[in-house]
Amino acid sequence: xxxxxxxxxxxxxxxRAGKATGLWSVQALLDNPDMVRAVxxxxxxxxxxxxxxxxxxxxxxRFETHGxxxxxxxxxxxxxxxxxxxxxxxxxxxxxxxxxxxxxSYQPDKCPPADKAAEVYAHLAHVHAPFVDAHILETMSSVDxxxxxxxxxGVTGKPVWLSLSVDDADGTKLRSGEPITNMIPVIAEFNPHxxxxxxSLPEAVSQAIPLxxxxxxxxxxxxxxxxxxxxxxxxxxxxxxxxxxxxDLGPARYAEFAQLWVDAGATVIGGCCEVGPxxxxxxxxxxK
Numbered sequence: 001x002x003x004x005x006x007x008x009x010x011x012x013x014x015x016r017a018g019k020a021t022g023l024w025s026v027q028a029l030l031d032n033p034d035m036v037r038a039v040x041x042x043x044x045x046x047x048x049x050x051x052x053x054x055x056x057x058x059x060x061x062r063f064e065t066h067g068x069x070x071x072x073x074x075x076x077x078x079x080x081x082x083x084x085x086x087x088x089x090x091x092x093x094x095x096x097x098x099x100x101x102x103x104x105s106y107q108p109d110k111c112p113p114a115d116k117a118a119e120v121y122a123h124l125a126h127v128h129a130p131f132v133d134a135h136i137l138e139t140m141s142s143v144d145x146x147x148x149x150x151x152x153x154g155v156t157g158k159p160v161w162l163s164l165s166v167d168d169a170d171g172t173k174l175r176s177g178e179p180i181t182n183m184i185p186v187i188a189e190f191n192p193h194x195x196x197x198x199x200s201l202p203e204a205v206s207q208a209i210p211l212x213x214x215x216x217x218x219x220x221x222x223x224x225x226x227x228x229x230x231x232x233x234x235x236x237x238x239x240x241x242x243x244x245x246x247x248d249l250g251p252a253r254y255a256e257f258a259q260l261w262v263d264a265g266a267t268v269i270g271g272c273c274e275v276g277p278x279x280x281x282x283x284x285x286x287x288k
Contacts, residue, residue, distance in 0.1 A: 002262060002287040005096075005222055005270020006043035007280045009054050011245075013039060015276075023066055026057050029075045030068075033082055040086035044093060046277040047284025048270070051087050053128070055079040056100035056138055060120055073127055080131035096136040096161065097128035099153060101145060105199070106165060108141040108176045114148035121152025134159040139199045141165045142176035143183060150190040159193035163220070164208075166200045171207030180211050187217060196220030199272040202249070202257040206264070213265030221261040225249045225274030245274045251282035258283055 010025035016035055021027045028036050040051045058076045063069045080097060087093045102117050103110030111117055125135050135158055137149035146162060153160045166180060167173045174180055187195055195217045197208045202223040212219045225246050258269045269287065271279050 001267065003220075003268045004047055004049045004280065004284050004287065005220070005268060006040070006048040006050060006052055007222075007271035007275040007277060008224070008273040009036075009039060009052065010056065011273045012276050013054075023062075024057050025054050026062070026075065029054060029058075029078055033078060036079070037082045037086055040083055041089065042277040043280055044086060044090040046281040047288060048093070048280050050094040050096050050270075051083040052096045052136060053079040053083045053098050053132065055124075055128070056098045058124070059100060059102055061102055076124060076127045077131075080128055084131050094133045095131060096134050097125070097132035099124055099128075099135060099137050099149060101139050101141065102148075105139050106141055106175050108145040108174075111142070111145045111148070114144050114151060117145070117148030118151035121149050122155045123152075125153045125156050125158075129156040129158055132158065134161050134193060136161040136163060138163045139165045141174055143174070143178055143186060145176075146183060147186050147190075150186065150192065154190060160190070161194040161196065161220070162187070162190075162192040163196040163198035163222070166197055166204050166208045168201045168204050171197075171200065171204030172211060180208055184215055187215060192217070194218045194220050194268050196222060196266075196268060198222045199224045201226070202254070206257065206260050209261050209264040209266050218268065219266045220268030220270070221258070221266045222270035222272045223254075223257065223275070224272040225254075249274075251279045254279045255282040255286050259286065262287065 013025050013028045014020045036054045063072050083095045087095050135153040140146040165175050197205045205221050205223045
């Protein structure tokens with residue numbers, strides 16, 4: 001049985017708002033929470049089995065940089081409430097509490113060491129726990145970054161899902177350059193409920209999935225639709241308009257990639273940045 005995740009939240013919000021800011025998906029929590037709810041609703045309508053909370057960027061380092069550190073817990077709760085409301089209206093589905101990378105996406109060298117990162121994730125996991133069915137650590141790009149996330153998110157007793165981001169040019173490696181197989185002892189130690197590859201090119205995801213499947217864990221996959229990650233998209237405050245979307249990754253083509261992932265052993269399939277409701281509908285049509 002295949003579980004269908006939702007698609008990207010941040011890029012979908014940017015597309016609907018018609019603008020990108022340094023706060024990215026958090027901007028909608030501040031300005032237009034109804035839009036966040038509408039995105040969740042559209043993914044459920046497309047056939048998703050889960051709503052991932054719009055909390056990927058709800059992190060202290062990002063909030064403090066923008067002078068809104070005092071709103072961290074409030075917006076974390078709001079992100080969870082919106083996903084739960086959508087799930088309730090739909091009548092079924094999981095709510096996954098998103099925990100994004102500290103420091104910045106794809107830049108694990110900017111993340112605090114595992115023990116320090118774990119303190120932040122533990123606090124946020126406690127905030128999410130009353131609302132979510134599981135915590136999902138997204139775009140973890142080094143072994144230490146993943147370890148810190150697993151240490152922190154594990155404090156509530158809820159299932160923890162781990163999503164790793166791999167090098168777009170070589171999907172056998174994390175974005176840190178470490179072989180993805182270096183994650184095997186960490187996976188064995190913390191026993192996450194699902195281990196996925198996310199926010200990498202579909203071609204790179206296809207390289208990584210067989211390596212994870214060999215470990216015997218439940219494997220997931222949800223790629224992005226970027227042409228790649230721009231060199232200057234490397235710091236808090238950078239806006240996503242420096243990233244370019246592919247023009248050759250429509251819903252049908254994305255579903256073809258997903259079939260490769262399923263054939264390689266993945267049982268959890270969804271989408272990340274630039275993968276929207278139409279793509280999820282194509283996945284649901286193929287796998288449900």
